[in-house]
Each structure stands twice: as structure tokens, then as C-alpha cells.
Amino acid sequence: MQKKFITNLAFLLFLNLLIKPFWLLGIDRSVQNVTGTEAYGEYYALFNFSFLFNILLDIGITNFNNRNISQNRHLLDKHLSGIILLRVMLAGVYIVISLLASLIIGYSQLQLEMLLVLLLNQILISFILYLRSNLAGLHLFKTDSVVSVLDRAIMIVICALLLWGNVTSTPFQIEWFVWAQTAAYCLTAVLTFIILAKKVTFKRLKWNPVFSLMILKQSYPFAVLILLMTFYNRIDSVMIERLLSDGSRQAGIYAQAYRLLDAANMIAYLFASLLLPMFSHMLKQKENIRSLLQLSYALISVPAILVATVSIFYRHEIMDLLYLENIEESATIFALLMSCFFAISTTYIFGTLLTANGNLKQLNIMAGAGMAINIGLNLIMIPYLEATGAAISSLITQFGTALFQVILCYRIFRLDPDPKLISKFIVFSILAISFTWFMSELEVPWLVSMSISIAFGIFIALIIRLISIKSMFQILKG
Numbered sequence: 001m002q003k004k005f006i007t008n009l010a011f012l013l014f015l016n017l018l019i020k021p022f023w024l025l026g027i028d029r030s031v032q033n034v035t036g037t038e039a040y041g042e043y044y045a046l047f048n049f050s051f052l053f054n055i056l057l058d059i060g061i062t063n064f065n066n067r068n069i070s071q072n073r074h075l076l077d078k079h080l081s082g083i084i085l086l087r088v089m090l091a092g093v094y095i096v097i098s099l100l101a102s103l104i105i106g107y108s109q110l111q112l113e114m115l116l117v118l119l120l121n122q123i124l125i126s127f128i129l130y131l132r133s134n135l136a137g138l139h140l141f142k143t144d145s146v147v148s149v150l151d152r153a154i155m156i157v158i159c160a161l162l163l164w165g166n167v168t169s170t171p172f173q174i175e176w177f178v179w180a181q182t183a184a185y186c187l188t189a190v191l192t193f194i195i196l197a198k199k200v201t202f203k204r205l206k207w208n209p210v211f212s213l214m215i216l217k218q219s220y221p222f223a224v225l226i227l228l229m230t231f232y233n234r235i236d237s238v239m240i241e242r243l244l245s246d247g248s249r250q251a252g253i254y255a256q257a258y259r260l261l262d263a264a265n266m267i268a269y270l271f272a273s274l275l276l277p278m279f280s281h282m283l284k285q286k287e288n289i290r291s292l293l294q295l296s297y298a299l300i301s302v303p304a305i306l307v308a309t310v311s312i313f314y315r316h317e318i319m320d321l322l323y324l325e326n327i328e329e330s331a332t333i334f335a336l337l338m339s340c341f342f343a344i345s346t347t348y349i350f351g352t353l354l355t356a357n358g359n360l361k362q363l364n365i366m367a368g369a370g371m372a373i374n375i376g377l378n379l380i381m382i383p384y385l386e387a388t389g390a391a392i393s394s395l396i397t398q399f400g401t402a403l404f405q406v407i408l409c410y411r412i413f414r415l416d417p418d419p420k421l422i423s424k425f426i427v428f429s430i431l432a433i434s435f436t437w438f439m440s441e442l443e444v445p446w447l448v449s450m451s452i453s454i455a456f457g458i459f460i461a462l463i464i465r466l467i468s469i470k471s472m473f474q475i476l477k478g
Contacts, residue, residue, distance in 0.1 A: 018272060019149040019156070024263045025322065028161045032255065033324050034163065035174045041252025043174045045241035046111060051102065051234040056094040057087065059216055059223040066238040085254040086216075087130065091123045096445055104240060117178050124185035125151075131192040140199070141274065145191050148273075154184035221360035228367030232374035232397050236390040239378045244386060253326045254387040256319065257333035264341050271300050272348040279356035289353065290415065297349045298467055302428070304345040308458040309433050311338030313440040314450050329387070336391035343402035350405040354412070362408055370401040424466045432457040 032040040098119055102112060105471045128151065131214065135144040158180040161167050237254055241247035275296055282289050311318065315331040315338075323330065354363055374397040381389025435456050439449040 007042065011192050015145050015149045016267060020266050021150050021263055022267075023152045023156055024259055027156055029259060029322055030163055031159070031172065031174070031177050032170045033179075034330065037252035037256070037326055038248045039174050039252075041121050041237075041241065041250065041255060042111070042250040043114065043178070044255040044454070045237045045248070045251045046107075046115050047118055048234045048237045048296060049102065050098065050115060051230055052092055052238070053227075054122050054126065054230060055223050055227040056097055057090050058121060058130070058226070059090060059220060059292065083130070091126075094123065095119055101231045103249050114175065114178060117175075117182060121178070121181050121185055124182070124189050124320050128185065128189050128192055131189070131196050134196055134199075135192075144196060144273075147188065147195070147393075148270075150191065151181075151184045152186040154187055155180055158183060214363070221364065222355075224364050225355075225360055226370045228364065232367070232371040232401075235375065236378060236394060239375075239382055240387055240390055243379075250387045254333060254390060256323050256326065256330040257337050257387075257391070259322075260311070260318070260334065261337045261341060261344075262306075264338070265344060268300060268304070268341070271296055271345075272352045275349070275352045276356055276396045279353050283357055284340055286391070289413070292407075293349070293353060293415075294418075294421065298344075300345045300349060301425070302461045302467055304342045305429055305432060308338050308341050309436045310450050310453055311335060311341075313436050313453075316448055317446040317450075333388055333391045334387070336395050340395050340398040343398040346402040347398070347405055350402075350409045353409055357412065359408070359412060366401055366404045366408075369404075370397050373397050373400065397432045421466075424464050427464060428460055428466050430456070431460050 035043075046161065098115070099112070102115055107115065127145070132144050132147055135141075135147065159177065162176055162180065163172055237251045237258075240254055241251040243431075252449050275292075279289060282292070312335045315335040316327065317336055319327045319331045351363065374393050377393035377396060378390055381393055383389075385392065410417070436450075436453040438451045441448070442449055
């Protein structure tokens with residue numbers, strides 16, 4: 001299973017590093033620079049609002065399905081048609097609830113018009129993720145990897161033409177960005193369904209109340225978990241836009257700082273998407289998960305520490321390279337948010353293991369506490385510290401929830417702390433942070449010093465065998 005994890009992770013990382021950084025730093029960043037901080041900030045707040053009730057589209061079906069199909073692959077033919085019809089009905093509920101909530105908090109007519117399209121996009125994304133969960137459940141990881149970047153690849157083509165192709169005489173509008181996403185999601189959903197239809201025997205759509213109730217009953221703990229985690233991960237920009245007089249501008253500044261964290265999270269999420277079906281299968285077969293847990297955590301924590309470190313010491317230079325305005329304000333927020341990446345990466349590994357093991361009650365308690373802490377801190381800090389207050393709230397919440405999940409994993413799986421491994425992490429962190437600080441103080445081009453700092457960190461991780469190339473080659477050889 002470790003061999004399968006490494007080979008598929010390498011392929012998945014290759015595709016995502018090929019497509020998604022260019023999407024975020026080439027297309028998404030350019031859209032914000034062209035349309036302006038305020039216009040993009042309003043879109044960004046609405047985009048995150050569309051996420052808040054996203055779980056109503058799914059009710060935890062995707063995570064449940066990923067775990068269930070991994071353990072019982074013969075159920076795919078039986079479940080596919082019934083779940084698709086159930087999701088269509090859930091989409092109607094999602095739109096109604098989201099629109100009611102948007103009216104309560106006072107969105108204008110123009111904001112509601114954009115929100116409707118964003119809600120449609122969320123419906124399409126959710127459907128694609130469900131179809132992908134079946135591919136992952138069947139362990140068709142390479143096919144799932146290609147699908148995972150397909151929508152972004154299509155968006156890059158459409159937006160590149162609109163931004164730089166001189167196909168229109170009108171300046172780029174933020175609404176075009178939203179509709180480009182809609183077109184890309186539609187094409188991806190259709191192509192993914194065609195791929196999956198070749199792997200299963202698809203039955204005609206037929207409403208089965210008993211089947212739907214059974215699915216909802218088994219998946220609702222996943223739904224509660226995702227709802228709670230979505231709120232404390234996505235509500236920041238919504239609260240910024242609503243609580244401040246210049247909320248759209250502040251949300252735009254927050255979006256500038258959050259963009260690279262979003263890019264890093266995409267890579268970390270790939271670990272979870274591979275590990276959930278693998279952990280689920282191993283736990284059912286009563287296999288030892290310790291080796292895969294340590295391997296995956298080492299592979300994600302080393303880059304997480306390096307990314308957070310260089311983001312702190314080179315925050316001004318990075319923001320100045322990417323954006324045209326609000327550099328000073330976004331740099332501080334950027335350093336705080338990127339510090340969250342280590343905690344988020346930890347959550348993707350240990351939280352995925354707990355999910356695969358079915359520890360939803362404990363995870364829901366954790367997520368509920370995280371949501372309450374995050375919203376409470378935002379209500380206190382945003383009016384005084386503006387977008388920076390939201391970043392501080394996120395930092396506290398992410399590290400608190402990550403620590404809870406690590407402790408819970410060690411207790412449930414009766415894992416003994418590995419003093420040797422812990423000491424390696426401490427040595428690596430101290431050396432990486434110290435060397436990066438030293439390099440940032442030198443009078444050399446910052447891109448050069450930052451690159452040397454990253455290379456030094458990787459070198460140290462290999463020297464102290466925090467990451468063992470030899471061990472990975474041995475795993476790949478079987």
C-alpha cells in the first residue's frame with residue numbers, strides 16, 4: 001500500500017503542480033489585478049459564502065461513498081443511480097437555504113445575481129467530487145488524478161483568451177470569470193460521468209425513499225463534520241465583507257494573502273484524497289497503518305514547514321512580486337495565514353485517518369469547537385484589526401484543531417510517540433528557520449536567498465533521514 005501511495009502521489013503531484021499553480025498565480029491573480037481589489041474582494045466574499053452551505057449538496061455522501069466503495073466495491077452498480085437522483089433533490093434544498101441566508105444578511109440584487117451563478121458552480125463541483133469518489137473508491141487513482149485538474153485546465157484556456165487573447169474590446173469583467181468556471185465545470189462533469197459509466201452498469205434513475213434514507217442516515221455524520229469545518233475555514237472573508245465599512249476592499253486584501261495558502265492546500269488535499277481510501281481499506285483488513293501514517297506525514301510536513309518559514313521571512317517580497325496594490329497590509333496577513341499551513345497539513349493526515357476509522361463523533365466535537373472559537377474571535381478581532389484579525393483567528397483555530405486530532409489519533413490507535421522521529425522534526429525545524437532567517441538578512445537577491453533556504457531545508461531533511469529516499473526506492477521496488 002505504501003508503494004501505491006508513493007507512485008500515485010507522484011503522478012497526482014505532477015499533474016497538479018503543472019496546472020494549479022498557473023491557475024492561481026497566473027489566471028486568478030491576474031483577474032484580481034485587472035478587476036481591482038474591491039471588485040475581486042466582493043466576488044471572493046460571495047464565493048466563500050457559496051461554500052458555507054455546500055454540504056447540503058452532499059450530506060457527507062462523497063466521503064461516505066469513498067470509504068464505502070473502497071471497502072465494498074460491488075456496491076457501486078447498486079448505489080450510483082439512486083445517489084445521483086438524491087443529489088439532484090439536495091441541490092434544490094441547497095439553493096433555497098443559501099438564498100434565504102443571503103437575504104437575511106442583506107446582499108444587494110447585483111450580489112444575488114452573481115451568487116446564483118456561484119451556487120450553480122458549487123452544484124457542479126459537488127457532482128464532480130462525487131463522481132471522483134467512485135473513481136478513488138475503485139482505486140483508479142491515475143484517472144482520478146487527471147480529472148482533478150481537468151476543470152482548471154479548461155478554465156485556464158477560457159480565461160487566458162479573455163485576458164490576453166484580444167477577443168473582446170471590453171475590459172475584463174469579474175462576471176466573465178464566474179461564467180468561465182461554470183463552462184469548465186459543465187464540461188468536466190460530463191466527461192467524468194462518461195468515464196465512470198464505462199466502469200459500471202448504470203441503472204435508470206428511480207426514486208427509492210428507503211435507499212435514500214439509508215444513505216442519509218449513514219452519511220450525515222460526515223455532513224455535520226464538513227459543515228462545521230467549512231464554516232471555520234470559509235467564513236472569514238464573509239465576515240470581513242459584512243462587518244467592515246470597506247468590507248469589499250478588506251476582503252480583497254485577505255484574498256491576496258490567502259491565494260498562496262489556497263494553492264498549498266490544494267497540494268495537501270491530494271494527500272487526503274489518496275489516503276482516505278487506502279486507510280479505509282487497510283483498517284478493514286486490520287493492517288498496521290503506522291508506517292503509512294509516518295511516511296505520509298513526513299512527506300507533507302517537511303514542505304509545510306519550509307513553505308511557512310519562507311513565507312514569513314519573505315512576505316513583503318512575495319506580495320510585491322504578485323500584486324500591484326495593498327502590499328504592506330497583505331504581507332502581514334500572508335505571513336499569519338501561511339503559518340497555518342503546517343497545522344492544516346497535519347489535519348489532512350491525522351483527520352483523514354480518523355475519518356477512515358469512523359471517529360466522526362469526536363471529529364464533530366472538535367469541528368464544532370473550532371467553528372465557535374473562530375466565529376467568536378472574528379467577531380472580536382475583525383472590527384479592530386480588520387482582515388489581520390481574521391488571519392489571527394484562523395491561526396489559533398487551525399493549530400488548536402490540529403493538535404486535538406493528533407492527540408486523538410495517538411489515543412485511539414494506541415500509537416507510542418517516537419522520540420527519535422520527534423527529535424528529527426525539532427532539529428529540522430530549528431535549522432530550517434534559523435538558516436532562512438540568516439539568508440533573508442543577507443544583501444543578495446531575495447529569490448536567490450529564498451531558493452538556497454529551501455534547498456538547505458530539503459538537504460537537512462535528507463541528511464537526518466526525516467525523509468529517506470532509499471526507503472522510498474525500496475518501497476517502489478516492492
